[in-house]
Amino acid sequence: MSAASEMKILRRAASHSSGGGLRQRGLTLLELMVAMVLGLLVSGGIVALFSATSRTNQVQTALSRVQENGRFAMGRMEADLRMAGALYRQVTTVRNWSQSGNGALFPRASIVVNASGVTLNHLATDGRPPSGWAANEAYPLSASFFVRGYECSTGTCLPTLPTGFPAQGTTAGNRVVGSDVLTVSYLRGLGSVFTSTGTGAATVFTLPAGHNFQAGDLALFAGCSAPILFRAAVAGNAVSPVSGSLLQPAQFLPGSANAPCDSRLFNFTRDFITASYWLQLQADTNPSADAGRLIPTLMRREGTDPAQEVAQGVERLDFLYGVSTMNNGTVMYLTANQLTSALNDVRCSLPSPQFDRMQPAIPTYREPNCLWRSVRSIEAHGLFNTVDDVGAMSPQDMAYWYSIDGGTGPVIPGVTMPVTGRPRHRMMRREFVSLVSTRNGSN
């Protein structure tokens, strides 16, 4: 193109734009229709693409929520279950050990309570001496209290649930119908190192500064022998038994300073955790939620503290217990009810020698519900949903399988969910299972 023609073009363009008449010239009808059809096609495609992506996003967010809640809730429970029954340094108690009779694990020494007026109501026991125990003598606390489960059906819970748990029902604050309850206890932390002087009522433990003892706390002395529970009097860094509180001062022998066995002193009141899990219906606090909408929620409670939410959208909760019985150490998986009632206590292994005082009167003495101290593993099942409704779900999308209910594969739920009787909503569901080895069990 020559320079001259270029100049011409520029000049013409300038004259057209300054004139303004040509800019108002419209499109022909044909042009407009073609443009509209094309535009509609393109935007239709875009809308379809957008809605598909948006729906995928919605489903994915819901699934992420299920995954995340499930992972967190099961992880939280696992941490507690794994510790169930832990007592820092558990003393084994061997007697007439034989591989076939007592299993490969030695029984462990029970805590000896050497304090008057101990109450441990959060432990499924009032902490009193076993029935038939001689008055004013130090008594053992069975390890069977450290794991206790309750199998709840639509009617009631077996064994009977202790007080302090919400009633089963269908309104806010109620326990979800048919969901199990589990309570585990364990000693956390590594306790305090100490030096000690004296024995019996004259014992004084000297702790490093910064301990957490307060007057009246229960203290647990974990030494070379069975751990001893006593009531602590605190003076600065010195901890000693409250005057007159020892049931048997002669049996309180913590040993000298720098005792072997890496002895420690624990604050039983504060470091002995009793964690309970159950499902509860919580009101949906989302302002945009339907009035009266309830969310089944996994709750955790420590001791008698207020319960806290762990994860929302947990519809079912079931526990199975792997129990070792006297039958050559065979481990059977049982529900809490089967474990408590269907099996005779005679199938428990021998109690720890701390119970020997019962032996002359009752040669085959087993403390009640003693199989709970032979729990070797706990299998937790939880059914998690998406918490909120997911838009555009076909019934097939709602199919799920909860292994506790049996069956061979995913099924589409009816209008109401089995066992809980709750509406199914438009949700996806997924079962989470966790098998935790509880290695701190006693025999």
Place this chain on the structure above:
Amino acid sequence: MSMKANYPVYRGVQARQRGAVLFVALVFLILLTLLGLAASGNSILQERMTGGVRNRQLALMGSESAARGGETQVFTAPARANLSTGGMVFPSCSGGAPQPCAWDQLSARYSGPRAPATLFRTSRDWSASVNSAGTTYTPVLSGLTGAAETASIAVQPVMMYEDLGLDSGGFANPGRMGGSNEQEGGGTTNAQRRIYRVTARSQGGNGEAAIRVNEVVYSSFTTGGSFTSN
């Protein structure tokens, strides 16, 4: 050149309209990209978190495995001990004995000779200075290939034994235990047992510093062994 001649007539109008299509298309593209990114970002986050959980579980299994290995060592120790060499189950680490040895409690407990044992139990680090208080678990758990690669952990777990003194919980077990003489505080008819604490440390499947996890478990275990009348 005839095209060129007609072109400028519409140029003023077309120059503005032509950009709009591109602009709208780009806006939609950005919207869809954002949606897609959000969705995949969510998935990637989930995958990473799940990976983290798996890493931690591998570490826990590694340490549990080593702890059980240590328990087996302790349990069978009396049978393996030999009276002709002093009948020791584990020599004392405080005397500078090579691993596997046991840190005893009777020396000053939290400083001096036992400081390495305390560090081993409490440190968050994975370093030679910490791990040297223990010994490497021998069954191979790291560097696995083929079908077993999925269960491979970054490095071999380490474990440490501590001597916690005699187990005074029970006295009624009959007989001597193998070739060990240090169990026999109760004599040949009421052999006493000694408690050892096994502490095991393990990393997860990935040992990179940013995502490394260390799991530490411990187990107090009493000596068992054969009840032979040696």
